[in-house]
Amino acid sequence: MDSFDAKKVLCQSLRSAKSRGLVVDKAKRIVFCDLDGTLAEEHPPETYDKIGPPVPDMVAEIQKEIKNGGEVVVFSARADDPKSIKQIKEWLSENKLPAMRVTNIKEKVASEFWDNRARGVITNQGTFRDGPIDAGVRPKKASVPRETISKGK
Numbered sequence: 001m002d003s004f005d006a007k008k009v010l011c012q013s014l015r016s017a018k019s020r021g022l023v024v025d026k027a028k029r030i031v032f033c034d035l036d037g038t039l040a041e042e043h044p045p046e047t048y049d050k051i052g053p054p055v056p057d058m059v060a061e062i063q064k065e066i067k068n069g070g071e072v073v074v075f076s077a078r079a080d081d082p083k084s085i086k087q088i089k090e091w092l093s094e095n096k097l098p099a100m101r102v103t104n105i106k107e108k109v110a111s112e113f114w115d116n117r118a119r120g121v122i123t124n125q126g127t128f129r130d131g132p133i134d135a136g137v138r139p140k141k142a143s144v145p146r147e148t149i150s151k152g153k
Contacts, residue, residue: 029069
C-alpha cells in the first residue's frame with residue numbers, strides 16, 4: 001500500500017469513528033444537562049419511577065444549543081441501568097425533544113454541565129463563581145462577570 005492509499009484509509013477510518021461518536025471535535029460544544037430538576041420538573045423520591053414534565057425554559061436552551069451546532073447529553077444519576085436509559089429516551093421522544101445521548105458518567109469532553117444542584121467553581125482557583133455562602137444562602141448575583149468566566153479568567 002502506498003502512502004496515498006494509507007492516507008485515504010486513515011481518513012475513512014477517522015470519518016467512521018467520528019460518525020460513531022468515538023472521536024470528538026474539540027471545537028464543538030458538548031453540554032451535559034441534568035434531568036430531574038433541570039430538564040424535567042423534579043418530583044419527590046417516592047415517585048422516582050416517573051419523570052416529571054419538561055421545563056420549558058430549559059427545553060428552549062437545549063434547542064438553541066443544538067441549533068448553534070452544539071451537542072447536548074442528558075446527564076442523570078438515573079442512567080445507571082439500561083432500563084432507566086430506555087425510560088429517559090422514551091421521555092425525550094414523548095416530549096418531542098431531540099434524541100440525545102444519555103449517561104451518568106462525567107466525561108472529559110464536556111464543555112459545560114447544566115444542573116440545578118451544581119455550584120460553579122472558577123477554574124484553577126478553587127473559588128465559587130457566586131461568592132462564598134453565608135449561613136447556607138447563596139448571593140443573588142455572581143461575583144465574577146459572565147464574560148470573565150467564559151474567557152477562563
